[in-house]
Amino acid sequence: xxxxxxxxxxxxxxxxxxxxxxxxxxxxxxxxxxxxxxxxxxxxxxxxxxxxxxxxxxxxxxxxxxxxxxxxxxxxxxxxxxxxxxxxxxxxxxxxxxxxxxxxxxxxxxxxxxxxxxxxxxxxxxxxxxxxxxxxxxxxxxxxxxxxxxxxxxxxxxxxxxxxxxxxxxxxxxxxxxxxxxxxxxxxxxxxxxxxxxxxxxxxxxxxxxxxxxxxxxxxxxxxxxxxxxxxxxxxxxxxxxxxxxxxxxxxxxxxxxxxxxxxxxxxxxxxxxxxxxxxxxxxxxxxxxxxxxxxxxxxxxxxxxxxxxxxxxxxxxxxxxxxxxxxxxxxxxxxxxxxxxxxxxxxxxxxxxxxxxxxxxxxxxxxxxxxxxxxxxxxxxxxxxxxxxxxx
Numbered sequence: 554x555x556x557x558x559x560x561x562x563x564x565x566x567x568x569x570x571x572x573x574x575x576x577x578x579x580x581x582x583x584x585x586x587x588x589x590x591x592x593x594x595x596x597x598x599x600x601x602x603x604x605x606x607x608x609x610x611x612x613x614x615x616x617x618x619x620x621x622x623x624x625x626x627x628x629x630x631x632x633x634x635x636x637x638x639x640x641x642x643x644x645x646x647x648x649x650x651x652x653x654x655x656x657x658x659x660x661x662x663x664x665x666x667x668x669x670x671x672x673x674x675x676x677x678x679x680x681x682x683x684x685x686x687x688x689x690x691x692x693x694x695x696x697x698x699x700x701x702x703x704x705x706x707x708x709x710x711x712x713x714x715x716x717x718x719x720x721x722x723x724x725x726x727x728x729x730x731x732x733x734x735x736x737x738x739x740x741x742x743x744x745x746x747x748x749x750x751x752x753x754x755x756x757x758x759x760x761x762x763x764x765x766x767x768x769x770x771x772x773x774x775x776x777x778x779x780x781x782x783x784x785x786x787x788x789x790x791x792x793x794x795x796x797x798x799x800x801x802x803x804x805x806x807x808x809x810x811x812x813x814x815x816x817x818x819x820x821x822x823x824x825x826x827x828x829x830x831x832x833x834x835x836x837x838x839x840x841x842x843x844x845x846x847x848x849x850x851x852x853x854x855x856x857x858x859x860x861x862x863x864x865x866x867x868x869x870x871x872x873x874x875x876x877x878x879x880x881x882x883x884x885x886x887x888x889x890x891x892x893x894x895x896x897x898x899x900x901x902x903x904x905x906x907x908x909x910x911x912x913x914x915x916x917x918x919x920x921x922x923x924x925x926x927x928x929x930x931x932x933x934x935x936x937x938x939x940x941x942x943x944x945x946x
Contacts, residue, residue: 634682635698639691643734643860644708646762650700653708655732656693657921659722660712662686663695666729668758670705673739674749676756678729681711707739707758708732712920718910721923731916733925735759737861737879738831744790744804744865745834745849753835754913757857763876767883775895777822782895785821788852789829789866802868806881810888823895828853829882831861833906855906857915 637652645652653665664683672679684695709731714724731738737760741748748755793800793808800808806829816824832853841848853863862878869877886896907918917925 630680630702632680632682632699632701635700636688637696637698639694639696641734642694643732643736644759644762646764648698650698651703651761652696652698653732654694654696655710655712655734655920656924657695657712657714658693658924659921660695660714660724662713662726663689664711665697665699666709666711667703668707668709668729670707670739673707673756673758678709678711679706703761706761708761709758710920721926721928723914723918723922725914725919728914728919729758730914730919731757731858732759733858733860733916733920735858735861736762737876738858738864740831740833740864747835747838753838754833757915760861760876763879765876765880767880769883769887772887772890775890775893777895782823783821784823784825784897785816785819786825786827786899788827789863791851805866805868806862806878806885807868810885813889813892813894816894817892822893823897824889825897825899827899828856828901829863829866829898830856830900831858831863832856834865836906854901855904855908856901857906859900 633650635650637654639654642654642656645654655663657663662683664681666678667680667682668677669679682697682699684690684697686695689695689697709729711726711729712724713726715722716724738757739760740757741755747753787809789806789809790804792798793802793812794804796803798808798812800811802808802811809824830853832850832855834849834851834853836850836855837848839848840846862882864878867878867881869881889896905917907913907915912918922928
């Protein structure tokens with residue numbers, strides 16, 4: 554997916570006064586409309602936050618400063634930027650803000666992209682924040698901590714580096730990338746629905762951490778011995794989608810919950826869920842002349858993101874599909890355990906939706922192809938599967 558960005562903006566930021574207001578433990582404070590990004594005593598380049606643009610550093614300062622943009626460049630929202638922490642990976646809500654961390658051994662630059670729900674269908678980046686490797690990088694992890702108004706905002710990344718397929722590198726600064734450790738993905742609103750431009754690959758972005766807390770009510774894994782398991786393999790959508798299931802929420806996590814008592818009566822004590830992490834059901838979209846219909850990737854063995862529950866298995870719609878899917882999936886697991894039914898996941902790690910060298914760049918390939926995938930000697934394609942194998946970190 555390529556998103557539109559305006560030309561980059563650069564400027565020199567003023568130095569912080571030698572004595573200023575006290576800073577909190579993350580090293581940042583704000584005064585009036587200016588945002589101060591403390592470099593923790595190191596010399597770093599000041600950063601500017603651009604709206605629909607790229608960020609450049611300008612000059613050196615004893616302490617990096619993020620300043621209010623001069624007209625006509627005005628921030629949509631006043632974000633406070635901190636150095637951040639390299640762990641955990643992904644986006645993590647803490648200390649009144651969000652910590653972003655992404656691992657890439659070979660990227661030479663990285664930028665965090667904030668995308669409003671309204672801008673996503675238009676394939677636009679709302680705000681893009683470049684990360685300074687002298688401040689926002691620890692080892693091979695890029696990181697930043699941000700406070701501000703994240704209402705109706707999504708996120709992604711833009712990473713750059715060498716494009717050299719012969720060496721296994723496929724960086725492309727024009728690609729907007731999903732966080733491999735995102736916990737929720739937002740894409741199309743309904744299962745199998747083409748976009749307005751009849752595109753099979755919709756714009757996708759990562760959902761920021763939800764403030765909604767799930768009550769596990771003391772639930773713990775059942776840990777049944779493997780020899781005692783009576784396993785029912787299940788496709789979440791297929792299990793209750795037909796009207797004969799008589800469920801209120803057919804084809805969803807909630808629909809499965811409605812039928813758990815039936816499984817219990819059958820003597821089932823474990824359900825094995827076929828892929829229910831995020832995948833693109835229109836990946837193999839083509840016309841089937843025999844059936845007179847279009848083919849879908851129904852099973853889902855072509856992962857877009859391993860940590861995000863499939864949003865279109867949720868009863869929620871697009872604006873709430875990310876957190877809705879998380880909550881409903883947790884509810885399914887808790888209710889299954891309550892009935893003495895263990896839950897195991899069917900996950901295939903040997904290929905993803907990015908396919909081989911001719912496949913799309915969605916996440917892993919653009920974040921660090923040679924690290925996330927096991928490559929054949931020619932760094933092109935696997936000789937057995939025709940797809941690269943993934944090294945799951």
